[in-house]
Amino acid sequence: DGGITQSPKYLFRKEGQNVTLSCEQNLNHDAMYWYRQDPGQGLRLIYYSQIVNDFQKGDIAEGYSVSREKKESFPLTVTSAQKNPTAFYLCASSINVLDNYGYTFGSGTRLTVV
């Protein structure tokens, strides 16, 4: 079955460390997205990519980095510059047709700073 796989499900990071969250899809979608979810704040867009080797900053990109070397993969790195990284991170993908918005979401990664 096609879908999006996020790993790991739970991740613990020490202060000052970089960590990378994995997002893989086999839906043949061109566009991929990373959202951060905090209680009471909904989902906020971190980065998105509409095509391989291209990505754009979302609303809260500071302290994060991404790459898009393969269509199937869109890893997110939470750097030590992100001062409050504890959150639930959701990856999504969609076909890259204007105003389609046909998102498929992964099951998320919960990152905790210890």
Added chain:
Amino acid sequence: AQSVTQPDIHITVSEGASLELRCNYSYGATPYLFWYVQSPGQGLQLLLKYFSGDTLVQGIKGFEAEFKRSQSSFNLRKPSVHWSDAAEYFCAVGAGGNKLVFGAGTILRVKS
């Protein structure tokens, strides 16, 4: 800029009672509107969407939503709530370029 407001952080309803979750949006043109549901620790599942046409939209799991342009609202309704409907619900608006802007969410509790 586009924005979505969900005024109710928490709502508690009795099983079998009707439900209405409120959503107001801010968008200059005709909006693309969505409702998603999220179970704890899981991703989001699309309940329904409005792009154009009939302002009353039917979705999965017995949910419906009505687009009211004059009120900038897209409220979600269900005539009879089941215990399995307990979850967090998010309203979202299409922000162009296939990006979605989400509201803060409403947590639904169902009491038996």
